[in-house]
Amino acid sequence: MGVAAYNRGSACISRQMQAERRPQEFDVMDTLNILEKYEDAGIPSGQVRLEYSHKVWWVFCPKTGFGFHYKSIHEAVRRWHISIIGCDENGWDAIPTPE
Numbered sequence: 484m485g486v487a488a489y490n491r492g493s494a495c496i497s498r499q500m501q502a503e504r505r506p507q508e509f510d511v512m513d514t515l516n517i518l519e520k521y522e523d524a525g526i527p528s529g530q531v532r533l534e535y536s537h538k539v540w541w542v543f544c545p546k547t548g549f550g551f552h553y554k555s556i557h558e559a560v561r562r563w564h565i566s567i568i569g570c571d572e573n574g575w576d577a578i579p580t581p582e
Contacts, residue, residue, distance in 0.1 A: 512567045515560045515575075526564045527579050533559055533567075534574035542577075 532545045533556060540559045543550025553559040556575075560567070565577035 508570050512570070512575075515556065515567045518557060518561050520564055521561050524562055524564050526581075529579070531563070531565060531577050531579075532574055533577060 527542075527544070530545065531542055531550075534541050534543075535556070539552040539554060540556045541550050541552050542559045542563060542565075551559075551562075553562065560577075563577075564580050566580045567575050567577050569576045
């Protein structure tokens, strides 16, 4: 086998590994969802949104805009009984989970 064939094989294997790799966002969602909740964690009445703005993380209702701010996303997730269900370039979407 020549060098060119070896390089083609390596490139093919690399492309297959990239195609089979799970997106990093799913790993972050799993990490956030397994965080232990605080004893006094609240339960939102509906879907909430987590966004980073003005150097803090906001947990707010997308319909009313009312929300709370926290120093880290970990703190925000631990303060509420929520499960992260998705993300986009601006933040994370979450739904309430039972205690």
